[in-house]
Amino acid sequence: MAPRKNGRLLFNEVPQGSSYPVPGKTTVYDDSEKIDLDNVPLNGGFLLKTLVLSIDPYIRGRMRDISRTNHTYSSPTSQEHREVIAHGVGVVVRSEDATVKAGDHIYGFLDFVEYSVKPNMQGLKVLKNEENLPWSVYVGVAGMPGQTAYTAWKEYADAKKGETVFVTTGGGKQTMFVVQLAKVDGLKVIACAGSDEKVKFMKEIGADVAFNYKTTPVAEVLKKEGPIDVYWDNVGGETLEAAINAASTGARLIECGMSSDYNNSVPYHVKNLFQIIPKSLKVYGFSVTALLEKYVTAFYEEVPKKLANGEIKYTEDVTQGLEGAGEAILAVLKGTNTGKKVILVAQE
Amino acid sequence: MAPRKNGRLLFNEVPQGSSYPVPGKTTVYDDSEKIDLDNVPLNGGFLLKTLVLSIDPYIRGRMRDISRTNHTYSSPTSQEHREVIAHGVGVVVRSEDATVKAGDHIYGFLDFVEYSVKPNMQGLKVLKNEENLPWSVYVGVAGMPGQTAYTAWKEYADAKKGETVFVTTGGGKQTMFVVQLAKVDGLKVIACAGSDEKVKFMKEIGADVAFNYKTTPVAEVLKKEGPIDVYWDNVGGETLEAAINAASTGARLIECGMSSDYNNSVPYHVKNLFQIIPKSLKVYGFSVTALLEKYVTAFYEEVPKKLANGEIKYTEDVTQGLEGAGEAILAVLKGTNTGKKVILVAQE
Numbered sequence: 098m099a100p101r102k103n104g105r106l107l108f109n110e111v112p113q114g115s116s117y118p119v120p121g122k123t124t125v126y127d128d129s130e131k132i133d134l135d136n137v138p139l140n141g142g143f144l145l146k147t148l149v150l151s152i153d154p155y156i157r158g159r160m161r162d163i164s165r166t167n168h169t170y171s172s173p174t175s176q177e178h179r180e181v182i183a184h185g186v187g188v189v190v191r192s193e194d195a196t197v198k199a200g201d202h203i204y205g206f207l208d209f210v211e212y213s214v215k216p217n218m219q220g221l222k223v224l225k226n227e228e229n230l231p232w233s234v235y236v237g238v239a240g241m242p243g244q245t246a247y248t249a250w251k252e253y254a255d256a257k258k259g260e261t262v263f264v265t266t267g268g269g270k271q272t273m274f275v276v277q278l279a280k281v282d283g284l285k286v287i288a289c290a291g292s293d294e295k296v297k298f299m300k301e302i303g304a305d306v307a308f309n310y311k312t313t314p315v316a317e318v319l320k321k322e323g324p325i326d327v328y329w330d331n332v333g334g335e336t337l338e339a340a341i342n343a344a345s346t347g348a349r350l351i352e353c354g355m356s357s358d359y360n361n362s363v364p365y366h367v368k369n370l371f372q373i374i375p376k377s378l379k380v381y382g383f384s385v386t387a388l389l390e391k392y393v394t395a396f397y398e399e400v401p402k403k404l405a406n407g408e409i410k411y412t413e414d415v416t417q418g419l420e421g422a423g424e425a426i427l428a429v430l431k432g433t434n435t436g437k438k439v440i441l442v443a444q445e
Numbered sequence: 446m447a448p449r450k451n452g453r454l455l456f457n458e459v460p461q462g463s464s465y466p467v468p469g470k471t472t473v474y475d476d477s478e479k480i481d482l483d484n485v486p487l488n489g490g491f492l493l494k495t496l497v498l499s500i501d502p503y504i505r506g507r508m509r510d511i512s513r514t515n516h517t518y519s520s521p522t523s524q525e526h527r528e529v530i531a532h533g534v535g536v537v538v539r540s541e542d543a544t545v546k547a548g549d550h551i552y553g554f555l556d557f558v559e560y561s562v563k564p565n566m567q568g569l570k571v572l573k574n575e576e577n578l579p580w581s582v583y584v585g586v587a588g589m590p591g592q593t594a595y596t597a598w599k600e601y602a603d604a605k606k607g608e609t610v611f612v613t614t615g616g617g618k619q620t621m622f623v624v625q626l627a628k629v630d631g632l633k634v635i636a637c638a639g640s641d642e643k644v645k646f647m648k649e650i651g652a653d654v655a656f657n658y659k660t661t662p663v664a665e666v667l668k669k670e671g672p673i674d675v676y677w678d679n680v681g682g683e684t685l686e687a688a689i690n691a692a693s694t695g696a697r698l699i700e701c702g703m704s705s706d707y708n709n710s711v712p713y714h715v716k717n718l719f720q721i722i723p724k725s726l727k728v729y730g731f732s733v734t735a736l737l738e739k740y741v742t743a744f745y746e747e748v749p750k751k752l753a754n755g756e757i758k759y760t761e762d763v764t765q766g767l768e769g770a771g772e773a774i775l776a777v778l779k780g781t782n783t784g785k786k787v788i789l790v791a792q793e
Contacts, residue, residue, distance in 0.1 A: 154676065211551065280493050333718065333719065337718075346732075352721050352722050353722070355718065355719045355722065356719075364716055364718065364719065366714040367715065367718060368711065368712055369712075370681065370685075370703065370706075370712065370715060371703045371706050371712065372639065372730075373700050373728060373730035374700050374701070374702065374703065374730045374731075375730075376730060377730045377731050377732045377735065378728075378730045379727070379728070379729055379730070380721060380726075380728035380729075381726070381728075382720075382721035382722045382723075382724060382725045382726045382727070382728055383722075383725050384694075384725045387695075387725065
């Protein structure tokens with residue numbers, strides 16, 4: 098077969114300050130390179146065809162100068178003029194690596210490129226998918242976002258039947274899974290999201306109270322529906338302050354994100370930290386990678402099955418083709434996506 | 446015996462805003478009442494002679510309007526025109542309660558009064574004191590401050606040999622015990638205090654680095670001597686911010702107090718809360734009362750013995766007589782005490 102074009106999404110330049118990445122400027126789709134699938138040298142590795150890529154907010158965190166390593170989720174490996182990197186699923190085309198064979202499906206950090214040669218399986222995992230789920234699910238509820246929800250909930254929620262949890266900010270990320278985990282544990286669920294469509298979905302999957310935080314003040318809802326025993330935080334700032342005010346004695350605060358601070362050079366002044374003491378609050382930052390070691394077997398045994406039989410529900414917002422990946426990143430950062438954002442790069 | 450005067454310290458009025466209590470105004474020593482030790486009716490309870498009272502910052506927290514119950518350490522039981530209340534030790538003079546007899550020593554919340562009739566032993570504990578320690582020790586390292594240090598350290602420090610802890614603010618409170626617990630566990634100890642005398646004591650009991658926070662910036666010391674794996678917080682505010690900046694991945698922050706906020710109507714703006722997430726920090730508020738249930742037996746078995754054989758060291762700053770209790774409270778709140786502040790109300 099003659100060489101074919103090998104499209105990719107390049108990280109072209111660091112966005113100014115805390116501004117949004119601009120498609121065509123920050124990120125550039127490029128199909129100038131070609132690849133010969135039959136003859137590209139593997140050097141003991143394997144050739145991978147990218148099927149699905151996940152768009153998550155952490156992609157923005159990596160778009161920074163290589164020297165800035167501190168206080169951020171992820172290493173700045175998105176070097177300029179290299180492909181953007183995120184979680185994805187691919188299928189092996191050819192292999193010289195004894196641990197994988199053609200046809201195997203692989204999950205892990207992948208480049209935003211149609212075809213890539215991987216030197217080995219380091220950091221990657223073969224997916225069995227006995228339930229024949231769409232591969233996109235393995236970057237969503239059955240991937241990193243789902244693992245984030247599952248592992249941190251099991252480790253830190255200390256959920257007791259009859260308690261109340263407040264989940265921010267629902268609809269498109271791991272939070273839709275948190276709502277369902279909380280309902281299984283018998284909690285009253287208060288959930289907020291940034292669009293009426295997401296609010297509707299939150300209610301469909303079991304949230305007892307769901308509201309649009311853009312039109313209804315969080316503090317007002319918590320005053321009426323609280324106190325809260327568990328807080329799943331993706332927002333930080335003023336919402337965190339409202340949650341602390343509404344927290345019961347001994348409440349657990351699971352810190353998954355503080356998105357309200359991402360685009361502000363000076364973060365919101367949380368003025369009630371003192372309440373951590375008289376309320377005996379527990380505040381947990383965590384790394385899904387570190388927690389996964391403990392829960393990975395249980396996760397892959399439980400979650401795909403429950404997705405297959407409909408016990409766990411999810412929504413996706415699919416972009417077809419790598420050409421639209423720059424816009425997809427922007428949509429996730431602006432919160433205009435309508436479900437877990439995935440790029441369908443190619444069919445099998 | 447004829448009736449004798451029964452001196453007491455009255456909580457006279459709520460201090461204005463967040464100001465210091467004023468001896469003679471907020472608190473008033475009163476010896477107008479008399480008591481007949483031989484004939485005062487016990488009604489099934491017992492007559493207690495107060496020996497020692499503890500002066501701790503929480504006394505200020507209770508000096509508030511009875512309606513203000515939220516977000517403070519303790520209930521506002523310091524009703525105006527009643528005796529101030531705090532931890533103390535007393536000896537039983539007469540008893541109609543079968544569970545205690547004359548000569549027994551009792552620990553718990555006591556009124557600031559020379560003699561009192563207690564209806565029963567609720568919330569009180571008989572002290573054995575097989576080591577013949579001074580009774581004052583049982584309101585210090587072997588009392589609530591020591592229990593605070595001991596229980597929270599055991600429960601939350603997750604201390605590992607070779608790690609580093611930063612302890613604020615040392616010298617007069619439970620922190621002198623925290624320094625020693627940390628050294629036993631093999632940690633490098635950085636400690637700060639508000640006077641050179643306290644700094645000297647911190648070094649004597651084993652702190653590897655001790656400094657006066659009034660003359661040396663905390664952030665500077667932590668930059669040089671950190672990162673820190675455990676933070677014992679009595680200060681909050683800017684010091685908490687410095688500790689978060691210096692925290693290692695997975696560090697534990699034990700929140701015992703945020704004294705820097707007590708006398709400010711607007712608390713310091715802690716600007717780096719976001720680091721809780723990438724650093725996987727754990728922040729623990731706690732109640733010593735709740736933790737004690739788990740550790741009380743171990744505590745009384747271990748601590749008095751170690752005090753007796755000198756393994757645990759402590760300092761006291763003693764005020765003789767209830768007449769000086771108002772000034773003693775002010776000294777503790779201003780941090781001018783030179784060790785654990787106790788009132789020796791009477792000899793046996």
